[in-house]
Structure formats: structure tokens, C-alpha cells
Amino acid sequence: MKKLLSILLTVLMVSSLLAGCAPQAETTDSGKYKVVATTTMLADLTRVIGGEYVDATGLMGPGIDPHLYKASAGDVTLMQEADMIVFNGLHLEGKMGEIFENLTDGGKLIVEIAKGIDDSKILPTADDPNVDDPHIWFNVLLWKDAARVVTDGLVELDASHKAEFEANYEAYAKELDDLHAYVLERVNELPEESRVLITAHDAFEYFGNAYGFEVKGLQGISTASEAGTGDVRDLAQYIVEHQIKAVFVESSVPRKNIEALQEAVKAKGFDVEIGGELYSDSLGNPGSEEATYLGTVKSNVDTIVDALK
Amino acid sequence: MEAIQNFLNDYTLQIVSLGSILLGMISGVLGSFAVLRKQSLLGDAISHAALPGIAAAFIITQTKNTEVLLIGALIAGLLATGLIIVIDKYSRIKFDSALGLVLSVFFGIGLVMLTYIQKIPNANQAGLDKFIFGQASTLLMRDIQLMIGIGTVLLILVVVFWKEFKIISFDPDFAQSLGFSVRKITFILSGMIVAAIIIGLQTVGVILMSAMLVAPGVAARQWTDKLGKMVVIAAFIGALSGVSGTLISSSIEKMPTGPSIVIVVSLFVLFSLAFAPNRGLVWKMIRDRKNRMELNEDKILMNLYSLAMNHDDRTHGHHITMIKPTKNRRGQATEQLKTAMRHLEAKGWARSDYFETWAITDEGIQYVESHPMKGGL
Amino acid sequence: MTHDSKYVVEVEDMTVAYQVKPVLWDIDLKVPKGVLMAIVGPNGAGKSTLIKAMLDLLKPISGNVLFNGAPYNTQRKYIGYVPQRGSVDWDFPTSVQDVVLMGRYGHLGWIKRPGKEDKAHALDALTKVGMEDFAQRQISQLSGGQQQRVFLARALVQDADIYFMDEPFQGVDAKTERAIIDLLKELRERGKTVIVVHHDLQTVPEYFDWVTLLNTQIIASGPVEDVFTEDNLKKAYRSTGQVLKG
Numbered sequence: 018m019k020k021l022l023s024i025l026l027t028v029l030m031v032s033s034l035l036a037g038c039a040p041q042a043e044t045t046d047s048g049k050y051k052v053v054a055t056t057t058m059l060a061d062l063t064r065v066i067g068g069e070y071v072d073a074t075g076l077m078g079p080g081i082d083p084h085l086y087k088a089s090a091g092d093v094t095l096m097q098e099a100d101m102i103v104f105n106g107l108h109l110e111g112k113m114g115e116i117f118e119n120l121t122d123g124g125k126l127i128v129e130i131a132k133g134i135d136d137s138k139i140l141p142t143a144d145d146p147n148v149d150d151p152h153i154w155f156n157v158l159l160w161k162d163a164a165r166v167v168t169d170g171l172v173e174l175d176a177s178h179k180a181e182f183e184a185n186y187e188a189y190a191k192e193l194d195d196l197h198a199y200v201l202e203r204v205n206e207l208p209e210e211s212r213v214l215i216t217a218h219d220a221f222e223y224f225g226n227a228y229g230f231e232v233k234g235l236q237g238i239s240t241a242s243e244a245g246t247g248d249v250r251d252l253a254q255y256i257v258e259h260q261i262k263a264v265f266v267e268s269s270v271p272r273k274n275i276e277a278l279q280e281a282v283k284a285k286g287f288d289v290e291i292g293g294e295l296y297s298d299s300l301g302n303p304g305s306e307e308a309t310y311l312g313t314v315k316s317n318v319d320t321i322v323d324a325l326k
Numbered sequence: 327m328e329a330i331q332n333f334l335n336d337y338t339l340q341i342v343s344l345g346s347i348l349l350g351m352i353s354g355v356l357g358s359f360a361v362l363r364k365q366s367l368l369g370d371a372i373s374h375a376a377l378p379g380i381a382a383a384f385i386i387t388q389t390k391n392t393e394v395l396l397i398g399a400l401i402a403g404l405l406a407t408g409l410i411i412v413i414d415k416y417s418r419i420k421f422d423s424a425l426g427l428v429l430s431v432f433f434g435i436g437l438v439m440l441t442y443i444q445k446i447p448n449a450n451q452a453g454l455d456k457f458i459f460g461q462a463s464t465l466l467m468r469d470i471q472l473m474i475g476i477g478t479v480l481l482i483l484v485v486v487f488w489k490e491f492k493i494i495s496f497d498p499d500f501a502q503s504l505g506f507s508v509r510k511i512t513f514i515l516s517g518m519i520v521a522a523i524i525i526g527l528q529t530v531g532v533i534l535m536s537a538m539l540v541a542p543g544v545a546a547r548q549w550t551d552k553l554g555k556m557v558v559i560a561a562f563i564g565a566l567s568g569v570s571g572t573l574i575s576s577s578i579e580k581m582p583t584g585p586s587i588v589i590v591v592s593l594f595v596l597f598s599l600a601f602a603p604n605r606g607l608v609w610k611m612i613r614d615r616k617n618r619m620e621l622n623e624d625k626i627l628m629n630l631y632s633l634a635m636n637h638d639d640r641t642h643g644h645h646i647t648m649i650k651p652t653k654n655r656r657g658q659a660t661e662q663l664k665t666a667m668r669h670l671e672a673k674g675w676a677r678s679d680y681f682e683t684w685a686i687t688d689e690g691i692q693y694v695e696s697h698p699m700k701g702g703l
Numbered sequence: 704m705t706h707d708s709k710y711v712v713e714v715e716d717m718t719v720a721y722q723v724k725p726v727l728w729d730i731d732l733k734v735p736k737g738v739l740m741a742i743v744g745p746n747g748a749g750k751s752t753l754i755k756a757m758l759d760l761l762k763p764i765s766g767n768v769l770f771n772g773a774p775y776n777t778q779r780k781y782i783g784y785v786p787q788r789g790s791v792d793w794d795f796p797t798s799v800q801d802v803v804l805m806g807r808y809g810h811l812g813w814i815k816r817p818g819k820e821d822k823a824h825a826l827d828a829l830t831k832v833g834m835e836d837f838a839q840r841q842i843s844q845l846s847g848g849q850q851q852r853v854f855l856a857r858a859l860v861q862d863a864d865i866y867f868m869d870e871p872f873q874g875v876d877a878k879t880e881r882a883i884i885d886l887l888k889e890l891r892e893r894g895k896t897v898i899v900v901h902h903d904l905q906t907v908p909e910y911f912d913w914v915t916l917l918n919t920q921i922i923a924s925g926p927v928e929d930v931f932t933e934d935n936l937k938k939a940y941r942s943t944g945q946v947l948k949g
Contacts, residue, residue, distance in 0.1 A: 246576040271453025284337030504809035
């Protein structure tokens with residue numbers, strides 16, 4: 018009995034050690050540049066601009082909350098071996114700040130998207146005007162600027178393919194413009210007073226700002242904080258007063274938070290629907306329509322407008 | 327009053343309060359037994375051990391359905407309990423060490439699993455780590471119903487098996503000799519503790535749950551010497567902490583609920599340790615001082631008596647410096663001596679002639695002769 | 704194992720060991736009905752272990768025990784046990800009466816609560832040990848001697864035929880000791896068998912009529928006048944060098 022026990026415990030401990038240390042799937046050495054991006058959005062962007070010259074890996078899977086993501090030892094190894102790293106900045110990757118600092122000191126080529134965007138276009142958070150809102154990707158035009166930053170970074174990495182990167186950028190910029198127009202078109206189907214977007218956390222300021230929506234989140238700018246009962250009450254009050262038809266769950270935040278909100282609203286005698294799931298801090302599942310930025314934004318807008326109509 | 331108004335208007339606040347009251351009550355009752363059996367940290371180990379269960383449940387079922395995750399937590403909790411008991415019984419490792427071992431290994435595995443989950447391509451995984459610290463504000467009516475259901479069962483079981491729990495907590499060897507299967511009863515009790523932990527996880531999280539289990543019992547013990555009363559007081563303290571913590575966190579911005587509840591219950595413990603009658607530290611200090619003073623007064627009275635007996639005139643007063651020479655510093659009587667004399671005077675056993683001259687009274691003489699002194703004559 | 708009806712307790716071939724170190728080795732012991740027997744031996748001799756192994760509180764490596772010719776499980780209700788005083792936390796929130804009532808739990812079985820009759824039994828037993836005024840007292844307020852008497856009362860309510868007591872005179876004042884031994888003798892008068900782990904060699908001849916000398920093995924067992932000899936004592940206490948007094 019005792020022997021069995023010690024074997025069992027040893028196995029448990031060794032497997033925990035191994036699981037923590039195991040490096041991620043190796044990227045094949047095919048002459049392509051290895052680029053590591055943090056979020057799925059950035060991974061997608063890098064792939065589009067980099068094309069066939071770049072092997073882009075995303076650290077976070079879809080549905081992951083970048084505010085809470087903790088890099089594993091394997092992730093750090095990946096980043097150390099990469100030729101270039103792309104991250105959002107403005108504390109979106111809240112728990113990874115130190116890692117980026119260390120890597121920068123080590124002379125790695127690191128692209129911080131937020132740095133490359135004009136200060137005037139960065140919005141402050143709703144709660145605290147001194148803190149910047151990192152969710153820049155929901156303003157499609159702003160994402161074009163991000164694409165520009167990535168392109169510049171890639172050119173710095175591999176000047177020989179500058180022409181190709183620029184071409185990719187131009188093509189994508191046009192697609193983004195089309196997307197922007199599509200969003201505006203759909204949004205206009207809603208009467209002004211219906212343009213209220215209520216989600217689990219304050220991720221959609223940029224969307225609201227760009228496309229004329231009033232935006233409210235249950236949790237603050239980061240999902241690390243706990244939503245207080247006061248927050249739920251206030252938001253429920255707002256929903257009832259403005260007769261909002263639908264609220265939205267987010268793919269990277271627990272559905273329960275919105276369900277609690279819904280119950281609070283119901284207790285006040287009003288019925289608010291859950292209009293659907295929005296992709297807030299990540300793109301959709303790979304293999305689906307929403308695996309790309311274009312697909313995700315389209316899906317989000319469709320969900321929002323259809324539910325609020 | 328505004329707070330009460332707020333409360334009546336606020337559905338979420340009501341739900342969360344109800345949840346915390348249930349949590350406090352149930353964990354208070356069951357935790358009392360853990361405390362009495364000197365197994366307070368068992369709750370800590372089990373709650374930490376729940377984490378890998380939650381993670382595993384998600385990996386297997388790919389859903390974040392609360393009931394499913396809690397079943398995972400339950401299984402992990404029971405597994406951990408069994409493992410601790412087995413390690414304690416069959417190896418040289420002591421109970422404490424077995425607890426620590428299982429706690430850290432399970433929790434570590436849980437964290438590893440959460441990291442792993444971050445990697446798998448399922449856009450539905452958010453929120454598992456909320457179980458680490460709890461997120462009380464997202465309690466739903468469904469959760470409350472679950473808590474009421476399980477809680478009622480647990481409380482009924484406590485009433486039914488009252489004498490069995492009592493005897494195995496007090497004297498397991500004797501219980502065994504009477505024919506009670508201590509192992510079976512212990513397992514039932516442990517299982518109930520696991521269940522209590524599981525239903526509290528959503529409110530205060532894995533890390534703080536052990537506080538809810540242990541604190542109400544510890545505080546309650548200070549106020550009563552009867553097991554039945556202790557359990558009821560623990561339930562009350564737990565419930566009161568739950569609702570207070572909830573109200574406090576709802577009125578202060580950015581104040582998380584779980585930790586608020588734990589702070590309140592900790593204050594209860596501190597207060598109980600200090601101020602409970604009989605067992606409270608403050609009371610003990612007061613009582614000790616009172617006892618010392620009385621002893622001192624007896625000694626002084628004895629001195630007065632001896633002086634009186636050795637003097638022709640029993641009513642002759644003696645200067646205070648003569649009465650307790652050892653208390654003299656530079657010929658002056660200390661304040662203590664003066665106070666003692668005044669007390670004796672108040673009791674009618676000493677009489678003051680004039681400035682700081684004292685004599686024993688007839689009543690005092692009577693008292694000395696009829697009572698064997700604590701210091702011995 | 705064959706049963707001789709003269710004996711109420713029969714132990715055959717019992718060995719108990721922790722890891723490789725034997726605590727009890729090859730114990731053969733027969734206790735006749737109606738004796739007041741002391742088990743004595745140096746510290747670590749295995750005295751408490753013997754009782755615990757007999758009462759199924761420990762698992763021996765080998766050995767058989769019969770009570771009235773039957774295995775322990777079937778004879779539980781005829782056997783009363785008074786554990787060492789130190790085996791329990793006296794700060795537990797319960798009263799003297801409650802502790803004594805615990806002795807009735809065996810009769811009640813699962814779930815049933817003690818009733819009026821049981822309470823009367825308990826009060827009776829408390830009176831026998833002179834503690835009837837303490838019934839509602841919290842057990843942490845008791846002195847050592849009082850605690851021992853409560854344990855004794857608890858065993859009495861079991862209404863057993865065979866009593867096992869583990870160091871009942873440990874840390875107890877002279878008056879209480881007298882009271883306890885009188886009670887034990889009275890039990891013997893009523894035909895009960897009382898087996899006591901005892902630490903004070905001086906009082907053995909005065910208190911007991913039967914004695915077992917134990918030091919991992921049985922050195923000797925039988926009537927006091929036959930067995931309690933200088934020779935046997937030397938054998939039992941030899942390796943520990945304890946000072947013997949007549």
C-alpha cells in the first residue's frame with residue numbers, strides 16, 4: 018500500500034512538472050520568419066500582411082481573456098525563439114508586461130501596436146479618464162492603422178520582401194474599408210434610440226465611438242475585477258429605464274455574469290433577451306467563419322443589429 | 327435606512343445576500359465539527375483540491391454548466407479527503423503533512439490544468455479561474471436553489487447523526503469500542519464537509535473557503551460550553567457575516583464580496599477571542615487582576631489581625647507603613663496598599679482612625695477567625 | 704481456538720508490531736471470571752497496546768481473542784472500556800452527564816437518542832462515583848480525579864460484565880484512588896471481571912487478586928500471591944533497570 022502510494026505521488030508530481038514545461042508544438046523550420054503574436058486578432062493580422070513569408074503563431078487561443086492570460090514557460094521559450102513579437106499594448110495583456118520588458122531589453126524586435134497609433138485616436142476608459150482603453154480593434158479604421166504598424170514591423174524584419182508586404186497591406190486596407198462601410202450600413206438600420214450596446218465588460222468603447230453606439234459594460238475595463246452587486250443593480254436600472262431589447266454575452270467572459278444581470282432586470286418586471294454572443298477579446302474558433310478579423314467583426318455587427326431591431 | 331431601501335430594491339443584492347447567509351450557516355455548522363476534531367485545515371485542503379476537479383470537469387464535458395463543474399469539484403474533494411486519510415493511516419506521514427501535501431499538489435495540478443485550458447481552441451472557456459476567488463455577484467436563482475436543497479439535506483443529516491458525530495469527535499476509541507464504525511461516520515462527516523465547501527465555492531472561492539468553515543466555529547466556542555448551542559451560534563455568526571460582508575461590499579466601490587465576508591467573520595473571531603465571558607482574554611485579565619487583589623487584601627487583613635493580637639489594645643490603629651512593611655518604598659505606602667485598605671474599609675473589616683492609620687474592626691476579627699485564609703494561617 | 708469456560712478472556716498467539724519492532728510478542732493470556740487483575744510492566748511494555756489490540760482498536764499481526772468463548776464483535780455489549788484520561792480533549796464543549804450518557808450509546812445503536820431511562824442510569828452511575836452534584840458541570844472544569852471518575856461512571860452505565868481500564872489511577876489524588884478501588888472491588892463482588900493497566904507496583908498486592916506481568920511478552924500471569932514475586936518482577940523489569948520495592 019505504501020509503495021503504491023509513493024509511486025502515485027511521484028507520478029502526480031512529475032507529470033505536473035512536465036505539463037508545465039512542455040514546449041508548444043514546434044514551428045517547422047521552413048525558411049519563414051517566426052512571428053509570435055499575443056491575441057488571435059493580432060495573429061490573424063500578421064498572417065494576412067506577412068503572407069507566405071511568415072509563420073505566425075498566436076499565444077492565446079480563441080475564447081481566452083487576454084486581461085487574465087498568464088504566459089507559461091513554453092510561451093516564453095516561443096517568444097525567445099521568435100524573430101519578431103507583436104502585442105497590443107495599453108495593458109491589454111495585463112499579466113505579461115514584465116515579459117515584454119525583459120524581451121525588449123534582450124534586443125528582440127517587438128512591435129507594440131498601441132505605440133504606432135496616433136494618441137488622439139486612443140480613448141480613455143469610461144471609469145477612469147487617466148487609463149487608456151486598449152480594445153482598439155473594434156474601430157475598423159483604427160485597425161487599418163494597426164495593419165500599418167504591423168507592415169512597418171515586418172519590413173524592418175525582412176526588407177527584401179517589402180514590396181510583397183506593402184501589396185498585402187494595400188489589399189487588406191481595401192477590405193477593411195469595405196468592412197467599415199458594411200458596418201455603417203447595418204448600423205443605420207437601427208433607429209438612434211436603439212443603438213445601445215450592453216455587454217459583460219467595457220470592451221466596445223471604440224466600436225461605440227466609431228459607429229454611434231452608447232456602450233455599457235457590467236465589469237470595468239478589465240475582467241480581473243469582480244462585478245459588484247451595485248454595478249449589476251445600476252446597469253439593470255439603466256436597461257429598464259431605456260427599455261433595451263437585448264444584452265450580449267462575450268465569448269471570453271463567463272456567461273453567468275450576463276445571466277445574473279438578466280435576472281436582476283427580470284426582477285424589475287422587464288424582459289431583456291440575451292441577443293447573442295459577441296467576440297470581444299478574441300476571434301472565433303478556428304475553422305469557422307469567425308476565425309478571421311473580417312469574419313468576427315461582421316458576425317458581431319450582424320448579431321448586434323439583428324437582436325436590437 | 328438608505329441601505330435598507332437599497333436592499334429592498336436590489337434583486338441582485340438580495341440573491342447574493344441569501345447565498346451568503348446559506349453559505350455562512352452551512353459552513354458554520356459543519357465547520358464546528360472540523361474545529362472540534364482538530365481538523366480545521368481539512369477544509370482548506372479540500373477547497374484547494376477542488377480546483378483540478380473543476381478544470382477536469384470542463385475538459386471532459388466542454389461546458390461551463392455550474393452543476394457539472396461543481397460535480398467535478400465534489401469528486402476531486404472526495405478524492406483528496408480519501409487520499410489524506412489513506413496517507414495518514416498507512417504511511418509515516420502525519421496528518422498535518424498529509425494535508426499540506428495533498429493541498430499543494432492538487433492545487434498545483436489545478437493551476438497547470440487551467441494554463442493548459444488556455445491553450446485549447448474552444449472559445450467557451452472563460453471564467454474557470456473565477457472559482458479561485460469566487461464571484462458572488464453572479465449568483466443566480468438556480469444557484470440559490472441548489473444551495474437550499476443541499477443545505478437542507480446537510481442540516482437534516484447533522485440533526486439525525488448528532489450523537490454519532492458528537493461521540494466520534496470527543497472519544498473515537500471509546501466510540502469504536504461501543505461498536506460504532508468510526509471510519510464510516512468519519513467518512514460521512516467528511517463527505518458533508520466536502521458538500522458544504524462545494525456549495526460555497528462560487529461565493530468566496532477556493533482559497534477563502536476554509537475561513538468560512540473554521541472561523542464561525544472558533545468564534546462560537548468562546549461563547550458557550552454546550553455543543554448544541556455552539557453549533558447554532560456558529561450558524562448564526564456565519565450567516566451574519568455573510569449578509570454583512572455582502573452589504574459592505576455592495577456599498578463600497580470595487581470591494582469584492584468574498585473577501586468582505588471573510589473580513590467580517592474574522593472580526594467576529596477576534597472579538598470573541600478577546601471579549602467572550604469566561605474564555606475571552608479581556609475577561610481573563612480582569613478576573614486574574616481581581617483574584618490577585620483579593621489575595622492581597624486577605625494578606626493585609628491577616629497582617630492587621632496579627633498586629634491587633636500582638637497589641638494590648640485591639641482597637642489601636644497602626645500606621646499604614648506598619649501594616650505591610652514589604653510594600654513600603656522609602657517609607658511611603660504605595661497606592662495599591664491604600665486602595666486595598668479602602669476596600670477592606672468598605673467591607674467593614676478595617677477602620678481608619680486618622681490619616682493613614684488603620685485598625686481591624688470586630689467584624690474583621692470575626693471574619694479572620696471564621697474563615698480559613700486562602701494563604702493559610 | 705478452544706474455549707475453556709472458566710475463562711472470560713482468552714488471548715492466543717498475539718503479536719503486534721510497528722514496522723519491524725515488536726510491541727507484543729506471542730502473547731498467550733487467560734483471564735478467569737470474576738478477578739480483579741492488574742497488568743503491570745515497564746514503560747513501553749505494551750500494556751495499553753494489549754488492551755487496544757484485544758478491543759479491536761489496533762490490528763495485530765497475528766493472534767486470536769475470545770470473550771466468553773466468542774469473538775469480540777459479538778460480545779461488545781458485555782465489555783466496558785475506560786481509556787486513558789489523556790486520550791481525550793477535556794476542553795470539548797460537553798457536560799459531565801453527557802459524557803456518561805455516551806456509555807449508553809452502545810445500547811441505543813444508530814440514530815436513537817438517549818431517553819429518560821438512560822439519563823436515570825447515568826445519574827445512578829454518577830452517584831456511585833460520588834459525582835452526582837457535577838452532572839451539569841462543563842468537563843473542562845474538572846480536576847484529574849474527577850475526570851477519571853466520570854470515565855468510570857461512563858463505563859458503569861455500559862452494564863458490562865468485563866471491564867478494561869487503562870491507567871485509571873494515573874494522576875489521581877489519594878481520596879479518589881481509594882474511592883475507585885472500592886468501586887472496582889464492589890464490581891468484583893457482583894461477579895464482574897475487571898482488568899486494569901496499572902503503573903504503581905506498591906499497591907498491587909493490596910488492590911488486586913490477579914496480576915499479569917508484561918514486557919513485550921507475558922512474564923507471568925496468575926494469582927497475586929503466586930505470581931507477584933521478586934524473581935518475576937526482576938525478569939519483567941530487568942532491561943529497564945527500574946528500582947523495585949519489595
